[in-house]
Amino acid sequence: MPHYKYSSLAGRLLPSQTHLQPLHPTSLLPVDKADPPKMIWDSIKTKTLKTAPLSAASFSTLDPKLVAKYKKFQANVEKPVFLMGGPPDKILFGATCAIVVVGVAQCFKLFYDMANPKK
Numbered sequence: 001m002p003h004y005k006y007s008s009l010a011g012r013l014l015p016s017q018t019h020l021q022p023l024h025p026t027s028l029l030p031v032d033k034a035d036p037p038k039m040i041w042d043s044i045k046t047k048t049l050k051t052a053p054l055s056a057a058s059f060s061t062l063d064p065k066l067v068a069k070y071k072k073f074q075a076n077v078e079k080p081v082f083l084m085g086g087p088p089d090k091i092l093f094g095a096t097c098a099i100v101v102v103g104v105a106q107c108f109k110l111f112y113d114m115a116n117p118k119k
Helices: 064-073 087-115
Strands: 003-007 012-016
Touching: none
Parallel strands: none
Antiparallel strands: 003 012
């Protein structure tokens, strides 16, 4: 089992093959729960982690217009969602339906022309 040693000069852990670790505990005495473990600092500049409270981190960064659209489209209404945008959505839906009808008609025309070739 290798033992690793911290090198303050290199700032990283270095493997050391000369120090062997025993595979059994060095002491059979139980750990005293009244004494908390001591913190060992690797340098003077090391500090503990500080976090921000949850209330400060729980704010929205979304645009208010986008939030209003979310509320509008997530409401339980009777209209289908592709018509909830108003007149522009109705125009786009109508144009899409017209393009689909023209495409299907041209498919049938192609099938007829392929079935009845010119002599």
